Amino acid sequence: MPDTPRELDVVVYGATGFAGKLTAEYLARAGGAARIALAGRSADRVRAVRDTLGPVAQDWPIVVADADRPETLDAMAARTRVVITTVGPYTRYGMPLVAACAAAGTDYVDLTGEALFVRESIDLFHKQAADNGARIVHACGFDSIPSDMSVYALYRAARDDGAGDLLETDFVLRGASGGVSGGTLATVIEVLTAAANDPDARRQLFDPYTLSSDRPAEPRLGPEPDLSWRRGRDIAPELDGIWTAGFAMAPVNTRIVRRSNGLLDWAYGRRFRYAEHMSVGSSAAAPALSGLMTGLGKATFGLGGHLVRLVPPGLLERALPKPGTGPGRRRREDGYYRIETYTTTSSGARYRADMAQRGDPGYQATAVLLGESALALALNRDLLSDHYGVLTPAAAMGDALLVRLPAAGVRLEVSRLS
Structure with a gap:
């Protein structure tokens, strides 16, 4: 597709929100010669954010754009190669910007963890975006780049070695530290409530291939549970002695990874199976903790929306952190995550991808x-x-990203184990 000249390279939409500010701060440090602008509903509030970013950002343009005024989103999308949006929950606020970018042939990235939003985006705008040369890329934060890029790195290593297709592939969160923001909690409530109120939404949420590029063509591999507890040695010999629980974000991340396989013409393989886990350690209590955490996760995933509906109106909004808030600087900077993803290929080769990053996973790391x-x-x-x-x-x-992420301080390495 021709690369249409644009006035700007990147616009950060939602720059006055918590995640938007962090992303703007990162781009002020790492954006180099990129032509960057900041966008939001209020020019004064966006300008106040720009004033905190140092000398490099003082000439960045201010763009006024509002999801309630689609014409402003259209004008913004037409000016730039890429729009970053941190304005969520995306099921409530996100679709008008997807529409604007698909129509303008403008690339788009967000940090959504909302599978139902991604599915609707595919249904409404995949063809138009493809026809107009736009790349609409969802889930570009901690959900789901570590999952998606670890598997992609494993695929590249196995392909380069001529080791065959990926078979059983397991992501294991070995350690993480970080806080939770009001925006994240608002998103969780939005997704669970939608599933409770709409049978079709609930069906999609529980379908492991709900984001598939071609659902009938997906391999028939039997049940693929979103949340399960396992002994580490049943995943890989290197994990002998630990226990794992189901990872809370598996219901989103696994679907993104499976969609990647389909979009890449099943390059990972027709027998590729993928699951996500988190380590709960090796203490005597670890087996019980593994089962308990997985059970709580399943209950939240399956019944959370019904429980939310039982809460008196307004109580959650008063009790939970407000959207736009998040962990303080010290906690953000002290945070981290470390994952290991194991795969066995059709030739019997085994590989591990190690990915690690400093910074609170959902905010500092996600901004990067x-x-x-x-x-x-x-x-x-x-x-x-x-x-x-x-x-x-x-x-x-x-x-x-295989080139850019290590240069940005994100460790992503693949080792052949056998």
């Missing part, structure tokens, strides 16, 4: 991942895939 995704789309266009439409990080820019 989101910012690097936008910069990859804007500046590394020779490394992007030839896919367009509603994509995943790996399908849109896997090779570009």
